[in-house]
Amino acid sequence: MSQVFDVIVLGVGGMGSATCWHLARRGQRVLGLERFDIPHAMGSSHGVNRIIRLAYFEHPSYVPLLRRAYANWREAEVLFGEPLLFITGSVDAGPAQSRVVAGAVDACRLHDLPHELLPARELNARFPGYALPEGHLALLQPEGGFVASERAIVAHVALAQGAGAEIRARERALGWEPTAAGGVRVRTERGTYEAGRLVLAAGAWMQDFVPALAGRAVPERQVLGWFQPTQPAAFALGRFPVFNALFDEGHFYGFPVWGLPGFKIGLYHHLRETGPAETIDREVHPRDEALLRQALRRYFPQADGPTMALRTCLFTNTPDEHFVLDTLPDLSQVVVASPCSGHGYKFCSVIGEILADLATTGETRFDIGLHGLARLG
Template sequence: MTRDSFDAIVLGVGGMGSAAVSHLAARGVDVLGLERYDIPHGRGSSHGETRIFRLTQPEHPEYVPLARRARELWRELEAETGVDLLTETGSIHAGPADGETVADALESCRAHDLPHELLTESELAERFPAFDLPAGHRAVYQPDGGYLDCERAVTTHVNRAHDHGAVVRARERVRGWEPRESGVRVRTDRDVYEAEHLVVTAGAWAAGQLEVLSDALTPKRRVMIWLRPETPERFAPETFPVFRADVPDGSFYGFPVHERPGFKFGRTPRYAETVDPDDWRDEPTPEDETLLRRLPENHLRGGAGPTMAMETCLVTESTDGHFYLDTHPDYPHVSIAAGFTGHGFKFCSVVGETLADFVTEGDTDNPIGVHRLAGRT
C-alpha cells in the first residue's frame, strides 16, 4: 500500500521542485514530490542541456546576493555528491554603448563590487574571437559566470532527496488541492495525500494550482538551437563565455559547446507566443530556425554551421519580470515559487533552500524582498 500522509508535499519536480525536495529531505522533513511528467522532462524550462549562471544581474541589483548564495549552494551540492554541475566560462552582457543592457549590467556589477571589464566590440573580438558585434557596441565581462548542466542538476537534487528518505513520484498528475483544518489535502489521478505543508513549484501549470496567481503568470514558447561551428576552437568553454547580446537582429543568449556536437543559443523575442501549457506547438519550425540563424550569420564568426538540434521550452513570465517566492497570503503553510520569466534556473539551489526555510522556519533570511507577493498580485 502507498503512503498517504507526509510532513510536506511538493507539486512539480523540475528545477525548483527538485531543489525543494532535496533541501527539505536533508533537514529531516518527510516529503513527497509529485511530477506529472518524467524526471527530468522536456515539457517545461529545466531541460535543453545547459542553463546560464551569472552573478551580473541586470534584471535588478538585488538579485546579486541571491545569485551569490545560489553559487555557494551549487558548489556545496557538487562537493557532497561528487557530480559536476557548474562550469565557469565568464559571462558577457553586450549591446549598444548607450543601451539598457550594458548600463544595467554595469550598475549590477558596481553596486555589488563584482569584478568586471567593459570591452569595446574590438576588444571583445580580440579576447573571444567568435564575437563580431556591430560598431559602437560594448560588452560587460564578468569572470564568475558560466553554465549549469540543467538535467543533471535536477537528477542530482532528486537523488540527494532519495538519499535522505524523500518519496518522489513521476507520471502522477495533480488534479487539485484544498486547505484542511490543519494542513492540506492533495488529489492526483492516482491517489489522495495529506500533509502539514504544501510547496507549489509547478512552472507553467502553477496558475492552475494557485488562484492568487491566476492572472499573474503567462506561459510563453521559446526555441533553442544547436549549431556545429565551422571553427570549433572558437566555441569551446575556454574561449566562448555564456552571453546575452542585443544586436539589430534581436536579443540573443548562448553557450559554448558542452556535450552535444554544437553550441547552443536562443532568442528572446519582444513579443513571445503565449501558449496553453497543455496544448501548444512544441515542435520547432523552419521559421524558428531562420530567425535564430541570423545571429551566427551576422555576429558570430565561424558559427553558422549545420543545425544539430532544436528544442522548445516553456517560459512562464510574471507581471513585472520578477519571480514570485513567498508563502501564500491566506495559507501560511503553502509556499510558492513561480514566474521565473526565463532567467530562473541559476537560482534553483537557493530557491530550494528558501522554500525549505518557509516549511521549517516560517520565513527566510535570504534576500527575497523584490520577490514577495505583497502589492504585486
C-alpha cells in the same frame, strides 16, 4: 486513507527538486510529485544547460542570492560526485546605455564584482567567436558560466532520496485543498496525500493550482538551437564566454559547445507566442531556425554551420519578469514558487533553500522582498 507527510512539493523540476533536497536534509518527511518524467522535456529546465552570471542586469538585489546559489551548486556537485557548475566567464553586451550593459555595470559596482568593460572590437579580438557590431560595449565578468540543468535535477532528486524523501514521477496532481487542521490535502490520479505544508513549484502549470496567478503567470514558447561551428576552436569550452546580448534583432543568449555537438543560441521571447501550457506548440518550424540564424550569421558567423538540434521549452513570465517566492495570503501553509520568467534556473539551488525555509519556519534570512505575490495585484 491518506498518506501523511510534513511537506508535499508539487512539481519536481529545477525549483521543486532543490526544495525536496533542502527539506529532506533538514529531517522533514517529504513527498515530491511530478506529472512527467524526472527530468523531462515538457517544462523549462531541459536543453542541457542554463546560464549563470553574477553581473545581474535585471536587478542588483539578485546578486546576494546568486552568491549563495554558487555555493549551493558547489556543495551539490561534491555530494553528487559530478560537476554541475562550469565557469566560462560571462558577457553582457549591447549599446552602451542599454539596460543589459548599464544594469550589469550597476550590479558589478554595487557588489564590487571584478569586471572589464570592453568595446566590441576588443572583445571580438580576445574571443574570435564573437563579431559584435561597432559601437557596442561588452561587460566581461570572469565568474559567469553555466549549470548542467538536467543533470542538476537528477542530482537534487538523488540527494533528496538519499536523505529520505519520497519522489513520485508520472503522477499528475488533480488539485489541493486546505484541511480543517491547518494543513493541506493533495489529490492525484493515483491517491490522496496530506501534509502540514505544501510547496507549489509547477512552473508553466502554476495557474492550475493558484488561480490568483491566472493572466499573471503566462507560459511562452521558446526555441533553442545548436549549430556546428565552422571554426570549432572559437566556441570550445574555455575559449568562449556565455553571453546575453542586445542586438537590433532582439535579446539573444548563448553558450560554448558542450553536451551537444553545437554552439547553443536562443532569443528571449522568441516569437512571443503565449498560451496555456497544454496547448503551446511543441514542434520546431523553419521560421524558428531562421530567426536564430539571422543573429548567428551576423554576430557569430564562425558558428553558422549545419543545424545539430532545435528544441522548444517554456518560459513562464510575470508582468515585471521577477520571480514569485511567497506564501498564499490567507493560507500560510502553502508556499508558491516561480514562475521565473526565463532567467530563474541559475537560482534553483538557493531558491530550494528559501522555499524550505518558508515551508518550515514561515520566514527566510534571504531578501525576497522583490518577489512577493502582492505586487501582482
